[in-house]
Amino acid sequence: MTLDLTADQRLFQQTAREFLAGTVPVATVRALGEAGTGFDDQWWRSAAELGWTAMLVAESHGGGTISGRPMTELALVATELGRSCAPGPFVTTNAVLAGLGTAGAGQGETIAGIAAGTSIASWAVYEPGRGLDIVNALVDGAAPSDGEWTRAVRDGSGYRLTGVKDRVESGDRADILLVTAQSADGPVQLLVPTDAPGVTVTPTWTLDLVRRTARIDFADVAVPADAVVHTGPAAAAAVRAQLHTAAVLTAAETVGATAEAMDMTLGWLTDRFTFGRPLASYQALKHRMADNKTWLEACRATTGAAAAACDDDPAGAAEAVSVAKSYVGAKAPVIGQDCVQLHGGIGVTWEHDLHLYLRRIGLGRALYGTPEEHRRRITDLLVAA
Template sequence: MTSHHTADQRLFQSTARDFLAETTPIPEVRRLGEAGLGFERDWWRRAADLGLTAMLVPERFGGGSISGRPVTELASVAEELGRACAPGPFVTVNAVLAGLAGAAAGFEDSIGAILAGESVASWAVYEPGHGFTPLTDARPRTRLERDGDGYRLTGVKDRVEAADQADLFLVTADSAEGPVQVLVPAGAVGVTVTPAWTLDLVRRTARISFTDVAVGEANIVHRGDAAAAAVRAQARIAAVLTAAELVGAVDRALEATLGWLFDRYTFGRPLASYQALKHRMADNKTWLEACRATAGAAAAACDRDPGAAAEAVSVAKSYVGAKGPVIAQDCVQLHGGIGVTWEHDLHLFLRRITLGRALYGTPEEHRRHVTDLLDRAA
């Protein structure tokens, strides 16, 4: 990567950081949470104007990467979103765009609207009682069945991010011809969205019931092998961006804790001067940098050779998902009693980290996936 590209990427990241600091400081995150809002649509349009939806979209649709490393660029923004504990459908929208970008003609208008932030799209992949199926190649129970000249979609999806504010759902389903991906308007007859309680104040999910939803040929994005490949691509993007977001949230929690240890005195000495606490902070910092390195390596692998990036992605999501909550919990403990109060901001980051650990594959699911990949290679 040239120094010019590095400078452009750093400018993009710093611009995102400044935007988030101005528009979504922690008091605003708390306000959105208390109001039951995941995000405000006008804010998301402004975020899209900055390029938060553009990196994975081909130039012919108005998108494009700054440096030719779109996933690395997106991961740098995801880290800033984590540091800000920011709202918004960033991960799920970019996962949808990763699927739509490889679609056949006919989805230009939808891509353009999502790119501009005028339309919000969410990936409906999880199903009740099941984990993250793209890691297991399990067939979805949601079905697309032929009905005259069209189709009917039936099934239930849950853990769908930003579903209560979405305009479109990219639904991963099964059919007589194999896997299929369908783009369904949120307002279609037979679509019922039920918001769910989520640990994170603003990163919200919902359950969606599809009851004999009429689907036309024009709504089918991918079929068969193309659908399976698109799901794998979407899973990589969602997992990498979530891992990067976790890195940012952990970094912010550790930064706040370090400041607290220097500011807080006991027996005339700052807490940071105690050897036992130094060792704990050194361990946490080492784990954080390992998290950052694995997440960065996964993003780079997606840019370099997406088809061969599955192992790096699962290594990153499993490691960051395992270590992130441990570091965050230690940060809470190092703050003492104040760390477990509602008024302190630390729990907001712990919530973000805990939810991120579970979404798009738990550490356990990704470890099993790495084992499966190694078994196949052997």
């Protein structure tokens, strides 16, 4: 998302763009949406081979970065994913890896499988009827009332897990879940296979055709000691890192989708004539597009700053992350809706591709914190400071 990219970063971005154009053009995205599959497993393994799952993984587990700035480079990929409305568990996978990256050598085999794309992982954090407040409470050490959140009860050296998680990205395709729960000792992070006894996965609908979610029910699920990733303050720190990763990548993907919608609209205004003149020649429409362009560039800037903050000072990146997610979440839907209006009647047809990008923008606004939730988070940070 930054303007000053190295030659290697530009090559990495261009490789991602060409891979997406060749493997998941819009026609394929539509076909995947109609089939209800979301994404192809082999396609995701090929994406992992390009390094999309390696940035937050230690070299000892097969990871590594282009230039030592993992979030900046992941944001480049996320932008290209948004530009193509591509499928795949990119955001949630990297959120999981952000949490597992500090888990130590005990999870090396799991991390290697996720990084290779042979195992699909998803972060299970949302609770039914709850928003980002649960993440903030876990990070801040709040104590929920009994039965309010998913609970992990000590069972020897492991836990028994009971509760419900929803809005789990790619949860219906996941092999393993990183579950954020509450225990008597504070927050805990647990790795739970989706085929474990007591786990029920129910696919749920989203606005996006290929970015799917699921509801996960846990009925007294046994979690052994070697599947306990983090507890207490370490779990709170991991949840914070996961939220920052998911929020920044979602913002970057939204920026990419918005930029593509803008390009489509600019082409339409240039090619479409009325009263013998191109639509782009009318001053009122010029002013609207100028406003949209200004907001889009501000979206790029705030997202790039958030990614850079995560690279430079992860512990102090909270404000930059929430600024980006709140601003992009507020402005991108406005730009997208205006692009539809500027297209006229054709913009609201199923056959036109514009609605695919508007769907991606709408989902990006809602996941990992709405603008309102992140503004409250900014306020809390300022009050605490």
